[in-house]
Amino acid sequence: MTKPIILCVDDEAVVLNSLKIQLKSAFQDRYLYEMAESANEALEIIEEYRSDGVDVIVIVSDWLMPGIKGDEFLIQVHEKYPKVVKILLTGQADQSAIERACEQAELHSYLAKPWNSEDLITAIQSGLSTRDN
Structure with missing residues (x-):
C-alpha cells in the first residue's frame, strides 16, 4: 500500500526544498512528500494520486x-476533500484571506514566513490527530 502524501505548494523552489528537508527529518519515511510550484500543479498532483487511490492528507x-x-486553492481543495489538513505558510497573506481560508476551507493553521520548523511540525501533527478523530 502506498503511503499517504504531504503536499507543499509554493512558487519558490528554495522554500519547497527547505520544507521537504524539514518534513523528511521530522517524519522520515512515514509519508511521501510532493512539491508543487503552483496551485494548478498541486490540483493535478492531488487528482493523479486520488485516481490511484492514494490520499493527500496534508497541504x-x-x-x-x-x-x-493560496486561500482560493485551499477552498477548492476543501470542497472536494474536506478531510485534508490545510496549513497556510506565508509572509504575504492579508487578514481577510486568512479569515476566508479559516471559514471556507477549515484552515487548520496559519504560519508566517520565515517559519519555525518546530511550529510547522507541531501544526501538522495536531492537524493529523484532529483528522483521525
Whole structure:
C-alpha cells in the first residue's frame, strides 16, 4: 500500500526544498512528500494520486502565488476533500484571506514566513490527530 502524501505548494523552489528537508527529518519515511510550484500543479498532483487511490492528507500552501492564491486553492481543495489538513505558510497573506481560508476551507493553521520548523511540525501533527478523530 502506498503511503499517504504531504503536499507543499509554493512558487519558490528554495522554500519547497527547505520544507521537504524539514518534513523528511521530522517524519522520515512515514509519508511521501510532493512539491508543487503552483496551485494548478498541486490540483493535478492531488487528482493523479486520488485516481490511484492514494490520499493527500496534508497541504502546506503559500498564499501569494501566480494564478490561484493560496486561500482560493485551499477552498477548492476543501470542497472536494474536506478531510485534508490545510496549513497556510506565508509572509504575504492579508487578514481577510486568512479569515476566508479559516471559514471556507477549515484552515487548520496559519504560519508566517520565515517559519519555525518546530511550529510547522507541531501544526501538522495536531492537524493529523484532529483528522483521525
